Amino acid sequence: METPAETPWLTSTQQISWRDYMVGTTALTDQLDRELREGHGLSLHEYEILVRLSEAEGNAIRMAELASSLSHSRSRITHTVSRLERLGYVVRGQCSEDGRGVSAVMTGAGRTALQVASHTHVEGVHRLLVSNASDAELAVLGTVFARVLKTLGRSRPTA
């Protein structure tokens, strides 16, 4: 922990890949977020929450589970869900079986908003990312980041 020991410097090829990835990801998420906001007044993060809810049993997911499934902090989820609640797309419900628990539940309006917005979103993902990668390449993205997630394991923020 004291001496950095041998720092494993990246080769210049690796550096270039890393940089393209970093900048490209920034530009991509920025653009998707912008399109969703302009078209539907919904941020990309809000949209992702609605997607998770739409797939869940009873359209309900507990806050902590939402947090970990998106790699967001609990406090961030609290704020974002509050916004969605203000929009009328979600309501909070008490969780049976755990007195502390709170679950976010998607409303009918939320489902409708999601369905409308999904066209914009999916079209964007397709145009910007999917059409720029073969199925094999896209699969590489997926598996690499699945490994990253596994490496990070439970070391995610809990504030």
Add this chain to the structure above:
Amino acid sequence: METPAETPWLTSTQQISWRDYMVGTTALTDQLDRELREGHGLSLHEYEILVRLSEAEGNAIRMAELASSLSHSRSRITHTVSRLERLGYVVRGQCSEDGRGVSAVMTGAGRTALQVASHTHVEGVHRLLVSNASDAELAVLGTVFARVLKTLGRSRPTA
């Protein structure tokens, strides 16, 4: 623009890849940012700016160029450079050849801070990403996002 025409829905395989990528990227950048902050009081974005400056002729780059090379808005660069200036790692300089131009110039303290922080950063990138991908896979990341950047072309924010 009116009818969404045919929305190109993703296959479920594509969806899984997309989601792993999204969540994994969030977790990865979050972790790298955290390590840099805790170890060196520098955000990942600030660090990236210092890297660009360290590679530039005279350790100086114009604000707009910095913005486009990082896919950040100009206003964002203004704010971030101001922070770096407050830290003493950067100073602003008038740009010869263009009266409007301002260039960020890295100071000696900035170079030192960058060198120290680079161990943490590179070690993190290696541990979390590089060691989770073969060279070929890493290259795929790079080329895919290079294509994404090309697709986005000059449609990046300019505010």
Add this chain to the structure above:
DNA sequence: ACGAGATGGTTGACTGTTCAACCAGAAGCC
């Protein structure tokens, strides 16, 4: 040479995220 428009950069208000502090309920221990 001059006006119209594009580009470069900053500012200030607003929105979103983080962080630390906090309360409430659950779980484990004796």
Add this chain to the structure above:
DNA sequence: GGCTTCTGGTTGAACAGTCAACCATCTCGT
């Protein structure tokens, strides 16, 4: 039962980023 500790969730302040408005300078057409 009554501690202690851990987990779930919220809160409010501080901080980072966006957005729109703004001024200055450069560019180009005429």
